[in-house]
Amino acid sequence: MLFNYLRLLLLPFSLIYGMAIVLRKKLYDWGLMRSVKFNLPIICIGNLAVGGSGKTPTTEYLVRLLAEYRIAILSRGYGRKTKGFILADDNATAESIGDEPLQYYQKFENITVAVCEDRVKGIEKLKENHDLIILDDAFQHRAIRAGLNILLFEFRKLGTLQFLLPAGNLRDVFASRKRADVLLVTKSPVPLLPVAQQASINELQPNNTQKVLHSYLKYGDLQHLYNNESRPLESIKDFEIFLLTGIANPDPLIEELEKYSKTIKHEEFSDHYAFKINDIRKFKSAFEAGSKKEKIIITTEKDSKRLKAAGFKDLLVNLPVYFLPIEVDLFEEDKITFDELILNYVKSDRRNR
CATH class of the missing domain: 3.40.50 (Rossmann fold)
Incomplete structure (x- = not known):
């Protein structure tokens, strides 16, 4: 009850935050703030809420799917006690690069893991020696124009009333979903009933070019x-x-x-x-x-x-x-669609043909 009262008190600040988000969004849309496009495939994984939507296992899914390519994962390195561009190596710790980048580095042998709060600078350092770059949690980082944006939504939170920060846990407005190429509903129940699948599609209201796909968790x-x-x-x-x-x-x-x-x-x-x-x-x-x-x-x-x-x-x-350990997987038809979309995007770049 006390938490709900505190949330009500914070709503005016959420309104101010929302106005700032919309203004920033428009400045990028109008070209008044610069967004850089790079000449290699860049896949961005993100969400509208703060944490908990399954970005880490989704990133790992992409690494397994694209194993034949030279992959770099670029993250901000949330929670690290360092600054600037750092390449993960055998001396890396959660304090030096963050817990999620450390997990990627220790789990996969043939990929590059780097952290940098300035993603443009990070890509500049990685682009020459890799076939593609996966941006972990960078949907709001509009300074980069990713070639493919995957936006995650947790199944159980669709259809519930959510507030912007600081009253709630949304860091972006719901309308921003229209920038994404794939709307991936995560942590779906197994089995997923057709009525539940359609309900999430109705909630997300995709445009004609967007795919709404569903994934679920697998425990090892x-x-x-x-x-x-x-x-x-x-x-x-x-x-x-x-x-x-x-x-x-x-x-x-x-x-x-x-x-x-x-x-x-x-x-x-x-x-x-x-x-x-x-x-x-x-x-x-x-x-x-x-x-x-x-x-x-x-x-x-x-x-x-x-x-x-x-x-x-x-x-x-x-x-x-x-x-x-956890992994994500997609339901059969969605998996075929998702894998094909990702592979075709990466193959379409001239360096990967």
Whole structure:
């Protein structure tokens, strides 16, 4: 109730923010602010809300789809403590490049991962040695004119009333969706009923050139934080689960874990939260005080990158601490359409023919 009152108090500021967004949008549309186009395929993945729509696994989907090409992923590197252009290498940490870029770098061997708050400068440094560049979370970065814009919408939030910042979590106006080439509805239920599929299309009201496609989450086996051990989710049935997250929207993860256990104790932090020693000590104490004999610690793959930072290993190394990887996939017909659209776009560039 208090949160709703606070939201009402913030609505005037959301109105001012919205006016500023619309003005900036018009300045780019009218050509009064410069937007740079590059002579190689640039795929932009973004959303209108702050976090939680599935940009990271969607980016990874593209990397797998386009594996035969020389790919660079360029990110702002949210949460890093550095500035400027940085290429990921074996010395990279979540503090130096951000947790998501570190995940990309450690997960895929044959790609380049870079961070730069100035995306134009970043592309200038990458364009000569790559066949395409994927911009992670750059839909609002109008200084670049991407060749293909993929805009993500979380299924369960379509049709709900959402407010602009700071009253809500929208950082862009809904009308901005018209700039996108693909409107990808993420975290869809499985199976996806035709009536639900049509409802999201009706909500997004695509123009004649836009595709509305649907994806869903797939969960892998649990992976130990410090060794190569893995175990299927079925193996933790009826365990006491201690869940540690610092992501925007942990609800789908909780729903998945509830299929295996009704005893879930969740320690929730904000997105990209920089865990502190005292946080982990407190969490470890709660785990050790757990009532069940069979118990486990689970976190997300993104959070695992920050938990591996110096200082935490001594606290966690002897505990059953695992992260749960996720992937996205698309429903059969949408997958064919999406893959074909992406591959044709990349192949259409002269350097990739």
